Amino acid sequence: MTPGDGGSRFSEAATIRAAQRGDHKAFDRLVETHYRAVYNTAYRMLGTPSAAADATQAVFLRVFEALHSFRGDAGFGTWLYRICMNVCLDELRRRKHQPLSLTEEDEDGEALDERDVPDESEQPARTVEQRELQRLVHEGIGRLPEDFRAIIVLYDLRGLSYQEIAEVLDIPLGTVKSRLNRARAALRAEMTAHLELFDV
C-alpha cells in the first residue's frame, strides 16, 4: 500500500534510507509522493481544507522526526497512514464533541463554507446534483463518530485493505469488518433526508 499513488513503480526503499541518513531532498521526495493522499485523508477526517493542511504539516513533521525509527516492519504507507490517523484523531479529540460543520464560523465570524471549501466546480461532467451529493456525503462523514469516520475514510475513500486498516488502527481484523458494516449503516442513516439524490 502506498498512500501516494496506490503502488509506485519505483521502490521507495532507497529514498527512505536516504531520508533516514539525513538527505533532505530524499525526504522531500517522500513528501511529494504522499502529501496529497495524506491531505485528502485528513480533509475527509477533519472536514476543512485549513484543518487538513495543518494536519498534513503535523503528519510530515512527525514523520521527519520519527523516520529514523521506521524499520520497514510495516509498509511505509501503513506507517504513514497510522501517523496520519493519529494526528487526525488527536485533533478530533482536541475539538472534543464539537460537531463538524462546513458552515462553522472562524474566529472572525466568517462563515467557512464559501471560503474554506475547495472549488470542485471545474471537475468535468459533474452535475449540480452530483456536486451537491458529494458535499452532503462529505458532511455526513463529518457527523459520524470518529471511529466510524476513520474506517469509512480508510476503506471506502482510500482503498486500504482490511488487513492494512487493522494495522493502521491497531484493531483486530474482525473488528474492521464489523465496524465497516456499522459505519456504512450509520452514514446511510445520516443521509436519510437526502436519499432521493441517490441513484437507488
Place this chain on the structure above:
Amino acid sequence: MMNCEQCRDILSGLIEGELPPIVEAEARAHLGRCPECARELAELRALVAVLHELLEVEPPPELRARLRDIPDQAAPSGGWQRARFIVTSVAAAAAALLIVWTGLTHYQGRPNLDLTTAPPIAPSIAPPAEDPASAKPPAVGGGQAPEAPSRPAHAVVTPAPPADEAAPARPTPMRRAERPAGVAQSRGEAMEVAPAPDVEPPPASRVEAEDLPLPAGRTTPSPELTTMNAPRVRRSPVALAPAADGVVDGARPGSLPVPEPLYLDARGSELATATDTGEGSPFVISVMPPRLRVVDEIVAATITLETEKPVERAQLSVSGSPQLELVDVKPDGKLFDGPLRAGQQTVLSLHMQARAPGAHSLTMRLRSTDPVVDTRLAVGMGEFVEAVPPAERPVQFSFTDTPIREAAGELSRQSGLRIQVAPECAGRAVTVSAPDPVPAGLAVRSVAAAAGCAVAEQDEVLVIEPAEE
C-alpha cells in the same frame, strides 16, 4: 432462517462479495422476502458507489511550500544529527562513561597542587574565547561549522538505567512541574543509541552505588529527574566506574558522594550539553557534532566549556573510539589546560576522521580545580557513512513503454546521476525493469540498450546517444 437483524449485520459483506456461499444464499433468500432489508441494501450500494466516486481534493498551493520547510522547522541545525546524534553510553555496558563525579577531590593524581599557591596556568591549546563565534572551527570539506552556543541550557539529566539492563535506556521526559526555567524538555523518543562496541569499556574497578552513604532524609531512590543547578546526592542503581586515574579509591571510603549519571540530548538544540549536578557551581559541557557524514574526510567538531564561577584551572582531554582518529590532538589527548572565566564560554575545536562507516564516539575527560568536578563523558558523534558515487547507488525501476527522457529522469532522481538524452534517442520508449536494486550506471546502460542506444560519459555526465553501427 435469517432475520432482519442478522441480515443487516452482513450487508456490507454482501456488497463486497466476501460472504461464504451458504451465508450469501441465506441473505439473498431473506432479501427476497423482506422489502425493507432489500431497500436498505440498495441504498447502501448507492451510498458506497458515491463514496467511491468522492473526488480527490487538491491541496492548497501553499501547503507544498510549508512541507518543504519541515526539515528546517524540525531541526535548525539539520535533520540527521537530531536523529543520529546520540549518547553512546546509555547502553548498560557503557553507562559508566557518562557518569559525572561530583565533589570528588580534584587532581587526585597531583596531591601537591595547592590552589592557594598554584601559579596561573595559561591555556596550552585554546584560550577562553571572549566571543564564541570567533572560536568556531573552520568548515572542512564543504561542511558547515555549527553555530556556537549562546548559552547552553539544554541539559537533561535522568536517572540511570539499572546496570543489568541490557536494553538501551531512554531518558524520561521531564515533567513540567519539575522542569526549571531554562531547561528544555527532552524529546527522548527520537534518541538513538549507538552501538556499544565503539565505546571504551568501563574501567575494571567499580564502586557500587549501594555501598555509598545517603544523606539524611533520603533513603530511597528518587524517581524524579534531576536537573542542572540542583545539587543533590542520590542513590543510583547504576554501577559506577572510577576515574581512570584512581580518583575513586580507598582514600576516603564512605565519604564519596553518589554521582549523577548524565545523558546528553542533542535534540531540540544545536548542542549536546552535560551539566554537573553535584556540589559546587554548575559546570556545562556542550558538544556540537560534525555535520559531515563521510568516511576518511576530516570533519570539525566543537566543544564548549562554561562554568558559573571561575575555575582557576581545568583540563580537558579527549579520545576517540577505535575507528575515530582525532587529527589535531596530542597523543595524550589533552585539548585544554587553563582557567575558565565565569559565565564565559570556552570554545574548543578539534578535527576528526572516521576510518570506517558507522557511529563513533568521543570520550572527554574533564578535571578542574574549582568547582570540583571530575568528569568523563562519551558523546556519540553521529553516523559516518561512506560517500557512494552516483553511478554505484542502487536504483529500482519498472518502465513500460516509458519515454526514455522520463526513464532517465527517474534514474537521475534516484541516484543523483547526471544523464542527458541525445535528440536522436529522445523520441524512443523503453520497456525494462529492475525489481531488485542495481547500480545506477548499469541501469542507465540497460535503459539505453532497451532503446537501441548506447551510453557515453562526458565530464561526469552520462549521455544516451545512438549506438555506433
